[in-house]
Amino acid sequence: MHRENRGYKKCEFSCMVKVTKPNHWRKIRMYSQFIKELIDLPDVLIQKVRKEEERWIFELSLPEQCPLCPVCLKRTIKMTCKKKQWMHGYAQRIGIFWIELPVERRRCGTCGMTFSTSYPAISPRSVATDAFQQWVAQSCIGTSIQAVSRMLKLPYTTVERWFYTHAPSFLSNDIQPKAVCVDEFAFRKGHDYGVAIMDAETGEVYAIEAGKNEEAIGRALAHVSRSVQVVVSDLAPAMKKAIQRVCPEATHVVDYFHVIQLFTDALERCRKYVDKGGKKHGNVRYQAC
Numbered sequence: 001m002h003r004e005n006r007g008y009k010k011c012e013f014s015c016m017v018k019v020t021k022p023n024h025w026r027k028i029r030m031y032s033q034f035i036k037e038l039i040d041l042p043d044v045l046i047q048k049v050r051k052e053e054e055r056w057i058f059e060l061s062l063p064e065q066c067p068l069c070p071v072c073l074k075r076t077i078k079m080t081c082k083k084k085q086w087m088h089g090y091a092q093r094i095g096i097f098w099i100e101l102p103v104e105r106r107r108c109g110t111c112g113m114t115f116s117t118s119y120p121a122i123s124p125r126s127v128a129t130d131a132f133q134q135w136v137a138q139s140c141i142g143t144s145i146q147a148v149s150r151m152l153k154l155p156y157t158t159v160e161r162w163f164y165t166h167a168p169s170f171l172s173n174d175i176q177p178k179a180v181c182v183d184e185f186a187f188r189k190g191h192d193y194g195v196a197i198m199d200a201e202t203g204e205v206y207a208i209e210a211g212k213n214e215e216a217i218g219r220a221l222a223h224v225s226r227s228v229q230v231v232v233s234d235l236a237p238a239m240k241k242a243i244q245r246v247c248p249e250a251t252h253v254v255d256y257f258h259v260i261q262l263f264t265d266a267l268e269r270c271r272k273y274v275d276k277g278g279k280k281h282g283n284v285r286y287q288a289c
Contacts, residue, residue, distance in 0.1 A: 069108035087128035217242035
């Protein structure tokens with residue numbers, strides 16, 4: 001007797017599921033659709049899902065096709081086939097999940113060219129798909145690379161490489177900040193200095209100029225002078241002059257660190273002034289009122 005006659009139906013993961021109520025098949029369809037959206041590879045077919053130790057793997061395949069030779073565009077013959085796995089996504093309860101796709105070694109019958117099949121947005125020499133690398137890089141924004149590497153249990157150097165590879169694509173080409181921070185930094189302490197312009201809200205760096213004089217600060221501010229409304233800086237005279245010259249309509253705000261530093265310096269001067277007013281008589285100190 002065939003299994004389907006005994007209340008079984010085959011789902012898209014090549015497993016047999018017994019249907020006892022009419023809405024069970026609908027739930028299976030919904031679960032299958034959720035998996036497809038999670039994988040987000042519309043051209044592939046999901047064969048099955050398996051778990052190897054702590055790794056969840058989605059076995060995928062493509063419809064039957066014959067890749068053409070990249071040199072002469074003629075038909076090719078399959079020589080060997082092996083399966084390769086890539087990190088593709090992350091879920092809260094299961095962690096990183098992997099996809100598995102067949103990689104064929106093919107030979108052209110016309111020119112004799114041999115090559116391996118590849119997939120869009122999946123580097124054959126990488127351990128992760130481009131989509132997963134971009135997601136990891138996006139996760140580093142607003143936190144540290146170390147925190148993301150610990151959460152995903154990946155090497156720090158791997159997460160760092162992915163971040164610096166994909167982070168430039170997250171930057172906006174339309175530079176119109178409302179509030180920016182201006183500060184100097186050292187390329188080489190005691191020798192070479194520079195000035196950086198950073199968005200006060202997002203932390204995005206818009207411009208870097210060599211030097212720390214008024215001219216260098218003015219060149220850096222020129223990149224954002226059209227839209228900026230607030231400029232935050234320290235109390236250096238060169239900063240004040242450059243801001244007034246390049247961004248005359250912007251409000252100049254002194255950062256709180258230097259405001260606290262001014263208060264601390266004033267308090268120290270007051271303490272020294274009061275101490276100097278005291279008179280010493282042996283081991284007894286009489287302070288002036």
